[in-house]
Amino acid sequence: MRQFTAIVNPTAGGSAGVPVLLQVARLLREAGAELETEYSRSLAHAQELARDAGRRHRVVLAVGGDGISGAVGGALSGTGTLFGLVPAGRGNDFARALGLPTDPEALARVLLHGDPRSVDTIEVHSAHGRGVVLGSVYAGVDALANRHANRSALFKGAASYYAGGLRAVATWRPAAYQVTVDGERLAHRGYTVVAANSAYYGSGRIIAPGARLDDGLLEVVMIREAPRRLFFTLMKELRSGAHVHRPEVRIVRGREVRIEADREVPYGADGEVDAVLPVTARVLPGALAVLC
Incomplete structure (x- = not known):
């Protein structure tokens, strides 16, 4: 029987993590599994707790959203830890x-009976x-939108992403990017560059429909400069992934991506956005x- 350590972000989803965990924890314990719970003070603290649990050969559970995951x-x-x-x-x-x-x-x-699946991760290097x-x-207007969403006191859940997106697009000036994919340099001027391991970001938006978690590649999505009205249409098309058929969207694939820009442009990763370009992302x- 598996032994679990649950690491909880107490503020995730408006403190939704604790009641969700309580339901799952009861079911795990009724099945005979051992579960211990740790509450993180920060993401760095959550990482310390995870490494310690891994060294004790426990299955480590992240309880919360994409930040703590x-x-x-x-x-x-x-590390080989489940x-x-x-x-x-x-x-x-x-x-x-x-x-x-x-x-x-x-x-x-x-969690009790699922087989482990080996998936890729992304190693990130920057001045930070x-x-x-x-x-x-992701580097550009979407990172700015995510920053607004994280700081929103008025909107919660998916609504915070939508409101943050509207605010970011209304003030965004297209940036001149230099994107290097596996050594090939690509000039790009526009709204964003996304190096995607997962198809989803921004609360269910399908930014990279072709991305796979286990193919050893990153899907690099670049959205070029366009009239603001068209960009709002593109935002709506992210719900289905239909934006990839637009001429303003370019997609390439590679193992290593470096993103630079002609001015200070924020970038984010897994919902955390307190950083600016340049950044290098490499698939592991x-x-x-x-x-799963």
């Missing part, structure tokens, strides 16, 4: 990419340091074992 999963990347998710945040995009159920009983069955994340690295194939 990325932090905990990144800390466990390359990783599980209890989605309880605003976005839950990595859980969505894995196809995890939201029903507590179904999720408990996955080195880290490992799970879903995507099959580096994380996930229960």
Whole structure:
């Protein structure tokens, strides 16, 4: 029987993580599994807790949204420790990419009996340091929108992403990017560059429909300069992934991506956006074992 350590972000999804965990925890314990719970004070603290649990050969669960999932999963990347998710945040995009159920009983069955799946992670290098994340690295108006969403006191959940997006687009000036994919330099002027491991970001928006978690590649999505009215249309098309058919969208694939710009442009990764370009993202194939 598996032994679990749950690492909880107490503020995820408006503190939704604790009641969700309580439901799942009851089911795990009724099945005979051991579960201990740790509450993180910060993402760095969550990573410390995850590494410690991994050294004790426990299955480590991230309870919350993409921020804590990325932090905990990144800390466990390359260690062989089994990783599980209890989605309880605003976005839950990595859980969505894995196809995890939201029903507590179904999720408990996955955690108790699911086979591990080896998925890729993303090693990130910038002036802010080195880290490992799970879903995507995005630089431009979407990172600015995510920053607005994180700081929103008026809107919650998916609404905060939509409101943040409207605010960001209304003030965005297209940036001149230099994007280097596996050594090939590409000039790009526009709204954003996304190096995606997962198809989803921004609370269910399908930014990279062709992205796969286990193919050893990053899907690099570049949205070029366009009239603001058209960009709002593109935002709506992110719900289905139809934006990829627009001539303003260019997609390439590669193992390593460096993103630079002609001015200070924010970038984000797994919902955390307190950084600016330049940044380098490199795929780590099959580096994380996930229960799904």
